[in-house]
Amino acid sequence: MEAYAKNESNVAMKLKYDVVNNDFSRAGEASSKIKEVLKQLAIDPIIVRRVAIATYEAEINLVIHSLGGTIEVYLKSDAIEIYVEDCGPGIENVELAMTKGFSTATSLAREMGFGAGMGLPNMHKVSDAFVIESEPGSGTKVKMVMHY
Ligand SMILES: Nc1ncnc2c1ncn2[C@@H]1O[C@H](COP(=O)(O)OP(=O)(O)OP(=O)(O)O)[C@@H](O)[C@H]1O
Ligand SMILES: [Mg+2]
Numbered sequence: 001m002e003a004y005a006k007n008e009s010n011v012a013m014k015l016k017y018d019v020v021n022n023d024f025s026r027a028g029e030a031s032s033k034i035k036e037v038l039k040q041l042a043i044d045p046i047i048v049r050r051v052a053i054a055t056y057e058a059e060i061n062l063v064i065h066s067l068g069g070t071i072e073v074y075l076k077s078d079a080i081e082i083y084v085e086d087c088g089p090g091i092e093n094v095e096l097a098m099t100k101g102f103s104t105a106t107s108l109a110r111e112m113g114f115g116a117g118m119g120l121p122n123m124h125k126v127s128d129a130f131v132i133e134s135e136p137g138s139g140t141k142v143k144m145v146m147h148y
Pocket of ligand 2: 057060061115118119120
């Protein structure tokens with residue numbers, strides 16, 4: 001897997017949203033806003049749908065598993081790039097976390113309907129390129145690219 005790095009070249013537009021941990025009342029807000037902006041820009045609906053799935057799953061992971069973080073979307077002429085960064089606690093075993101069905105979600109998160117262990121596998125599935133890097137104690141970074 002390539003290393004996580006933001007590619008700043010030829011960015012036509014940047015979107016950035018902060019996501020607060022444990023704030024279930026606002027969970028899904030950032031990904032909804034991203035979806036609305038892309039729709040208004042008349043981006044191919046299939047791409048919009050893939051980005052919506054990826055950013056929604058990323059946002060929920062920030063809410064239920066992280067200490068909070070950011071989602072950035074770079075719009076380019078040939079692709080959309082999504083950068084998700086949080087400030088901890090990081091993932092012990094990334095390969096295990098990427099496995100379908102693996103989840104450490106709390107009972108509260110499960111009651112809210114999360115915790116199927118399908119978020120990361122689905123983010124991978126809808127992306128043309130997917131990079132995840134995590135450092136226990138520091139944080140997790142995910143990059144996803146969707147080409148037009
Ligand atoms: N940002 C993150 N910070 C820390 N741990 C994470 C983060 N994202 C995912 N994980 C870990 O990876 C596991 C798998 O994540 P994944 O999104 O696939 O499933 P889930 O969030 O548990 O359930 P679902 O997404 O289906 O509601 C999580 O249970 C958690 O242990
Ligand atoms: Mg998840």
